[in-house]
Amino acid sequence: MRIHFIAIGGSTMHNLALALHDKGYQVSGSDDVIFEPSKSRLQKAGILPEAFGWYPEKIVPELDAIVLGMHAKPDNPELLKAKELELPVFSYPEFLYQQSEHKTRVVIGGSHGKTTITSMILHVLNYWDKEVDYMVGAQLQGFDRMVHLTAENDFILLEGDEYLSSPIDPRPKFHLYKPNIALLSGIAWDHINVFPTFENYREQFEGFLQAIVPGGSITYNEEDAEVRDMVESLQAAVRKFPYKTPQYSLKDGKTYLETPEGPLPLHIFGKHNLSNLAGAKWICQQMGVDELEFYEAIASFKGASKRLEVLGQGNSSIAFKDFAHSPSKVAATTRAVREQFPDKKLIACLELHTYSSLNHTFLKEYRGSLDAADEALVFYVPESLEIKGLPAVLPDDIKSAFSNKGLKIFTSGTELETFLFGKEFEDSVLLFMSSGNYGGLNMKALADTLP
Structure with a gap:
């Protein structure tokens, strides 16, 4: 079979493309940007697009199917050409x-x-x-x-x-x-x-x-x-x-x-x-x-990727990074670390990285989610809301939503970095929770300094 991927660079999309290539299918694809590790993996298999962008001429009647990724838009030129030729178009779950x-x-x-x-x-x-x-x-x-x-x-x-x-x-x-x-x-x-x-x-x-x-x-x-x-x-x-x-x-x-x-x-x-x-x-x-x-x-399972990964460990302290960002995951992860290390000081640092998490209606779902921590920090970038034309969220809005009197709010990556690198972490657990990077904070470098 000949399969063409529109937006081949996505995490699951490129893995599906590689799986079909291994299965003996003829695979081609397009994307306007492809990051690592997708780029190197596709290149090694010989199916990395020669140039980034959308090329309707790649869509030919001989194709057996089109697989459409979420990164593409409904008016994607390759998708429009596929519809014109009445080729079967599938989402990857289909x-x-x-x-x-x-x-x-x-x-x-x-x-x-x-x-x-x-x-x-x-x-x-x-x-x-x-x-x-x-x-x-x-x-x-x-x-x-x-x-x-x-x-x-x-x-x-x-x-x-x-x-x-x-x-x-x-x-x-x-x-x-x-x-x-x-x-x-x-x-x-x-x-x-x-x-x-x-x-x-x-x-x-x-x-x-x-x-x-x-x-x-x-x-x-x-x-x-x-x-x-x-x-x-x-x-x-x-x-x-x-x-x-x-x-x-x-x-x-x-x-x-x-x-x-x-x-x-x-x-x-x-x-x-x-x-x-x-x-x-x-x-x-x-x-x-x-x-x-x-x-x-x-007994030998060490966890899924990005789930309570150890960033670094000293003699008395340890740092974890977890993908948790939704309220239920943040609460469960914070409680888990508190239970595992009852005698250490727990510093939990959450980044509100998604537009959903910075929605005024949804923010209240975070109430109590960081209460198991001895010290709770929240980082977000107000400018990202301005760029999207979304309603502003103020630090006081976040404090009210979390209902945590000691909550510290940071809106600058530089300020957060200065604060964290200036702290003492003796007998502590540092827990980062986010799908982002805290404005470029070098979490690994910080973890390497733990006593």
Whole structure:
């Protein structure tokens, strides 16, 4: 097959392109900008576009399909040419479904935890040399690619994102996968630029459950009230498997999972990660891995990329970087670090990096999310709102929303850097939470100075 990618440089898009190239497809693509590591990976495979930009002449009748990425616009010249030629145009979730139509599709959904749960499952399957196809939203330790497709594997494991499928397809990605085996980890309002009310956001997860094929299964977090009520009221011919946070203990800064064979030391920590582990165990059992095999494999799992990564460590202090930025993730991550290091001072630094997080309506969702920290800092760039023509957010608005009297607000990367490099971090944990870079702050250099 000949496949052309419009916006080939995206994180998942370039991984899908590489997976199809490995599968023997003829792959081409275009993009107006491609960053690393996408650029080098595409170049090594010989499918990096010769020049950046959009070239309608690349769209020819001989193409079997077009895969359209979110980075493209609805009036993209290549897309318009494809429509003119009446070529089949797919979003990447549509194309993944087409590639997996005759496989057992395992889809991990939820506002939080889905990348970690997917990563745990892949780690366990890889440990036992069980081959599966997959698509995951983060680079995993021990895996070269985020997408792997074959003709022969029976299972495909998919991270089910609730965000839009493409610029011309407003359906959530996870509505398109039609899972045989599904998991729902939690529901906490997110993506308010697309889902302006919680009710609207919640409806997307109802659609996900309705998409499970008859006779399939839903594994769900019974400790999340929204999830529990939604699944238990589901009138569909599917099996229901609830899970909850397993018993665990802390000793000398180490988390131990209670198992039938006794306490099992883990690399990961935090109640939310133990809950994720419980969900992953149920899915692995449905994929042919028994409980004891799961425990043996999960002991060596060190976490998903960008999730509580250690930036640096001294004799008495440690620094973490986490991708958390939505309110529920910020609260869970902060509480997890507090629980893991009860005797150290916890300094939590959150960057409000997305336009959703700086929305006046949404800001109140952050109330109490940093309360587990001894010292809480919030960084944001007011000018980014001006550039977009959005309503201004003042430091007092943020203090009011978080309802944290000691909260420190920074609006300049230079000021934040001066403050942090001037602090004493003896017996401390420094926690950075963001999908951004705090205005260019060199977090690694700061972590390297920890005592």
